[in-house]
Amino acid sequence: MGMCSHYKRRCKIRAPCCGDIFNCRHCHNEAKNSLETNPLDRHDIPRHEIEKVICSLCGTEQDAQQYCINCGVCMGKYYCAKCKFFDDDITKNQYHCDECGICRTGGKDNFFHCKTCGCCYSKEMKDKHRCVERAMHHNCPICFEFIFDTMKDITVLRCGHTIHLECLKEMEKHYRYTCPVCSKSLWDMSKLWSKIDQEIASTPMPAMYQNKMVSK
Numbered sequence: 001m002g003m004c005s006h007y008k009r010r011c012k013i014r015a016p017c018c019g020d021i022f023n024c025r026h027c028h029n030e031a032k033n034s035l036e037t038n039p040l041d042r043h044d045i046p047r048h049e050i051e052k053v054i055c056s057l058c059g060t061e062q063d064a065q066q067y068c069i070n071c072g073v074c075m076g077k078y079y080c081a082k083c084k085f086f087d088d089d090i091t092k093n094q095y096h097c098d099e100c101g102i103c104r105t106g107g108k109d110n111f112f113h114c115k116t117c118g119c120c121y122s123k124e125m126k127d128k129h130r131c132v133e134r135a136m137h138h139n140c141p142i143c144f145e146f147i148f149d150t151m152k153d154i155t156v157l158r159c160g161h162t163i164h165l166e167c168l169k170e171m172e173k174h175y176r177y178t179c180p181v182c183s184k185s186l187w188d189m190s191k192l193w194s195k196i197d198q199e200i201a202s203t204p205m206p207a208m209y210q211n212k213m214v215s216k
């Protein structure tokens, strides 16, 4: 079975860049950017150039498609022909956003694509968020991972800037309550102080600023 910590599927991919075989693009990127890899050879997979897959059941290499041409097995219950992306776990409600150019999770009905921010946001945020030009097309200000196609949860701050949810929580632990990009306060400070007055040990994240967005 083509299994890794990232996806359940019945095929492996042939990386178009280096020609090596991996369970998925994240497995490729982890291996090719690890400390064991010569810095000059480190690279990310050009995800939209993947063409060949190898059936995990019969080992047949073939053009990416949902069903193996040789043994007929379904290589992924969710299959996106545009991304050449397979995933057996359809509970994630994957969908392809043409404007993002990638598959996302969470169900098409729950998201809308904001043209200014250049990303899919939860419908709850429609007309309620501050638009920032290409808000998701940058690195997380804390850990520097590229936000747009991260697999981690993302939060949109009141100022419109975006950050990993776990990185924001890390900031809170260190009593940093301002956006690391623009220094605006993360939320209404008066509410925060009253909470501290009430001797609540940990600062809860105001729900309205949480926006779960998980890229595939």
Ligand SMILES: [Zn+2]
Residues within 6 Å of the ligand: 015, 016, 017, 018, 019, 020, 028, 032, 043, 044, 045
């Ligand atoms: Zn490669």
Ligand SMILES: [Zn+2]
Residues within 6 Å of the ligand: 004, 005, 006, 007, 023, 024, 025, 026, 027, 028
């Ligand atoms: Zn993987």
Ligand SMILES: [Zn+2]
Residues within 6 Å of the ligand: 055, 056, 057, 058, 059, 060, 068, 069, 070, 071, 072, 073
């Ligand atoms: Zn097969």
Ligand SMILES: [Zn+2]
Residues within 6 Å of the ligand: 080, 081, 082, 083, 084, 085, 095, 096, 097, 101, 102, 103
């Ligand atoms: Zn797709």
Ligand SMILES: [Zn+2]
Residues within 6 Å of the ligand: 097, 098, 099, 100, 101, 112, 113, 114, 118, 119, 120
């Ligand atoms: Zn989108």
Ligand SMILES: [Zn+2]
Residues within 6 Å of the ligand: 114, 115, 116, 117, 118, 129, 130, 131, 132
């Ligand atoms: Zn927007």
Ligand SMILES: [Zn+2]
Residues within 6 Å of the ligand: 140, 141, 142, 143, 144, 145, 163, 164, 167
């Ligand atoms: Zn981060």
Ligand SMILES: [Zn+2]
Residues within 6 Å of the ligand: 157, 159, 160, 161, 179, 180, 181, 182, 183, 184
């Ligand atoms: Zn900001």
